[in-house]
Amino acid sequence: MTLEREKMKTTEFHKWVGYQIYPKSFKDSNGDGIGDLRGVIEKLPYLKSLGVDVLWLNPVYASPQVDGGYDISDFCAIDPMFGTMADFKELLEKVHALGMKLIMDLVVNHTSDQHPWFIEAQKSRDNKYRDYYLWADATEDALPNNWRSFFGIPAWTYQAATKQAYFHVFASQQPDLNWKNPALREEIYAMIRWWLTLGIDGFRLDAISHIQKAPWDFKITSLKGNGPWQPFMNVAGIEHYLSDLRAIFEANGAFTVGEASGVTSDKASAWTDDDGYMDAIFELEHRVIAPNGHASISGYKKVIMRWQQDLQAGGGWNALYLENHDGPRSIDLYGDGTVASAKALAVSFMLLRGTPFIYQGQELGMPNFPFQTIEETTAPENQAAYEKLILSGLTEKEALDKVTKNSRDHSRTPMKWPDDTFTTADRPWMVELQDFTAKLELTELYRALIALRHDEPAISDGAIDFLFTTHPQVLAYTRDDFLILTNLSTKKAHLSFPPNMVKYKQVLGSTRRQLTENMTLDAWSYHVFQRADS
DSSP: OOHHHHHHHHTGGGSOOEEEEOGGGTOOSSSSSSOOHHHHHHTHHHHHHHTOOEEEEOOOEEOOOTTTTOSOSEEEEEOTTTOOHHHHHHHHHHHHHTTOEEEEEEEOSBOOTTSHHHHHHTSOTTOTTGGGBOEEEOOSSOOSOOOBOTTSSBSEEEETTTTEEEEOSSOTTSOBBOTTOHHHHHHHHHHHHHHHHHTOOEEEEETGGGSSOOOTTOOOOOOSTTGGGGGGSSOTTHHHHHHHHHHHHHHTTOEEEEEOTTOOTTTHHHHHSTTSSSSEEEOSOOOOBOTTSSBOHHHHHHHHHHHHHHHHHHTOOEEEOSOOTTSOOHHHHTSOSSHHHHHHHHHHHHTSSSEEEEETTGGGTOOOOOOOSGGGOOOHHHHHHHHHHHHTTOOHHHHHHHHHTTOTHHHHSOOOOTTSOSOSSSSOSSOOOOSOOOOHHHHHHHHHHHHHHHHOHHHHTOOEEEESTTOSSEEEEEETTEEEEEEOSSSOEEEEOOTTOOOEEEEEESSOOOOOSEEEEOTTOEEEEEETTO
16 A cells, blocks of 8 residues: 555545535536536536535446446446536546546446447357356246345346346346456456546445355345345455455555445444455445334434444444435435424534535435426336336325335436526426525535534544434534534434533534533534533
């Protein structure tokens, strides 16, 4: 590990705040109703003014767009809907000129079925590219096993021409790559080096914990939780491939964040400590849904605390988030739709130990979309689920409400700029929110929280210790000389502190307060205190 890389791994990115851009819905520059790279370029001054350090760009690669660009047909080409490679290079140059960094999605668990490798692989069993993918003998009525994909369909698609089926953990148009094949790995590694040589600053590693699969005779013993997907979640042997990737990342000084479902909190430090495979890891557990379809605040709190404590104990590092492109809006999922709830939630996660990522529109308080028809949705899993619910006897409205309650389509509606439009087109690619007003006071709070991470070593690198751990609605913790209190509920909360506690001064809060022995926190209130002697 180089000295420059070692320094960054232990200090630099701890201060960073990321901003996730879903380009298709960010800003349309040419009036075709689809967001594009030049639209991102246009909004760089806004992102700089917000104070963010690193931009995570969702896929802009060539793609049939079956799964929002995560079905890639050419790893080294920009899809024309987003612009050209010249546009991308200009974006990268201007990001760097503003002192920010750019990371891209690295999608190497699978390709599109329109990728040249797979087009060739389908032709015959002895094709050069056949072993780039995962195949097994099958018939139309007898697939290799009963595994299911994340989209609720069989994980195998049969092809009569060769009397075999190919494996996919997502849509059937996204065949999984065979990482056991050295030739395939070398192609992937060359592609990664190509992008890093071009000048990007790193990657968000999409679905990286799925690249190793269990033997096809693995028996699924539970259908609860992650049970159905255990055969392709952090399977033994994956460490060999991750070590290869780490060597490439370190040689190029890349910043890397892993999406690693199936990696438990007690194992995550091995992925992200000083000898780990990547710099930070997204956990996929804290979106705990209560029976009413709303997030469970107590569940959110328990997961956050466990991950924070386990990673701190093991020297690992979190990537923090409330929203991303695969879920609903936090103001409605965790909050009650009010700006007050969005503020309390922002404070609750932005000052934790880790590198926070803000999803586009989150800082404006963008809400879920009130879908009226199934045709307004775009996620590929929605239609199949909707049709099953209709066949089960639900009305169209009941089925739609159930399918869209926490759909990822909520986060993919076009950005609602406070002083601009997303597009000049009559019809954008996806339905747009109407009658929405950006919550600029929320934006200012995010700016203040970002400044705290930049300016205060206690927030960027300090220890974390949780208080009131069994309280159902209060998430409270210390970061060395800082004390953070958040009430994540519509109800008041009563807290008692020891009489001999140190004196604190408030540096941020929903109202002006002093820290006292007995405190009542208003609904959705937040208070950030610093030791008075600091």
